[in-house]
Amino acid sequence: MVIHALLAASLALTSLPAQATVNAPRSVDCSRVKCLALTFDDGPGEYTPALLKTLRKAGAKATFFLVGERVEKSPKVAKEILAQGHAIGNHTYSHAALPALLDYEILDELKVNQEVIEKATGLRPKMYRPPYGQTDERVLRVAYQAELAEILWTGTTLDWSLRDTKKIKAVVLKLAQRDGVILMHDVVPQTVKVMPEILKELKKQGYHLVTVPTLMRAKGLKAGTSYF
Numbered sequence: 001m002v003i004h005a006l007l008a009a010s011l012a013l014t015s016l017p018a019q020a021t022v023n024a025p026r027s028v029d030c031s032r033v034k035c036l037a038l039t040f041d042d043g044p045g046e047y048t049p050a051l052l053k054t055l056r057k058a059g060a061k062a063t064f065f066l067v068g069e070r071v072e073k074s075p076k077v078a079k080e081i082l083a084q085g086h087a088i089g090n091h092t093y094s095h096a097a098l099p100a101l102l103d104y105e106i107l108d109e110l111k112v113n114q115e116v117i118e119k120a121t122g123l124r125p126k127m128y129r130p131p132y133g134q135t136d137e138r139v140l141r142v143a144y145q146a147e148l149a150e151i152l153w154t155g156t157t158l159d160w161s162l163r164d165t166k167k168i169k170a171v172v173l174k175l176a177q178r179d180g181v182i183l184m185h186d187v188v189p190q191t192v193k194v195m196p197e198i199l200k201e202l203k204k205q206g207y208h209l210v211t212v213p214t215l216m217r218a219k220g221l222k223a224g225t226s227y228f
């Protein structure tokens with residue numbers, strides 16, 4: 001009841017029609033409402049279209065960190081992610097552990113994927129997530145050259161290791177927090193399968209499911225800076 005009253009109040013304040021607010025989460029102001037950013041790494045893959053359908057039905061937006069080699073295999077899926085209002089980030093061309101590479105190799109991993117994503121979707125990402133979460137000062141300096149902000153997370157599900165719908169659901173709900181960023185993988189079928197239940201529960205808890213740029217709108221994203 002309290003959540004409904006707050007929602008009604010925030011809708012009245014924005015003076016937008018309720019329907020527009022539901023369908024256009026970009027207008028969500030995370031300084032006023034409870035936001036959460038769901039993020040999906042390693043795609044696009046064979047389960048991504050099913051996930052997009054689930055997100056669309058729930059009116060939820062998410063962020064996808066794409067691997068260049070996979071974008072080359074499924075450029076249309078990459079384009080569809082963007083068309084549905086989700087955000088796209090760079091997850092390197094070949095899912096490389098960046099700190100192990102030389103500077104020019106790191107730059108190649110990031111910039112080649114920028115080109116691949118731009119060719120497929122028309123968008124040049126402004127953020128990246130380092131594979132395996134492996135990063136350091138040198139990687140960040142190269143990311144600055146590639147004009148990319150680094151996006152980590154507040155909670156990681158380890159869904160690729162759990163491979164169990166009930167466990168994945170439980171861990172996502174446990175990790176959910178206001179202004180949080182949750183790491184999952186759309187290449188894990190169990191994650192995609194259980195997503196309708198997860199979205200239903202998160203919405204019941206009053207979360208607005210938004211993209212990382214929407215979550216960061218007030219603070220902004222700076223190239224070469226690491227967030228979360």
Ligand code: NI
Pocket residue numbers: 041042091095131132
């Ligand atoms: Ni990854």
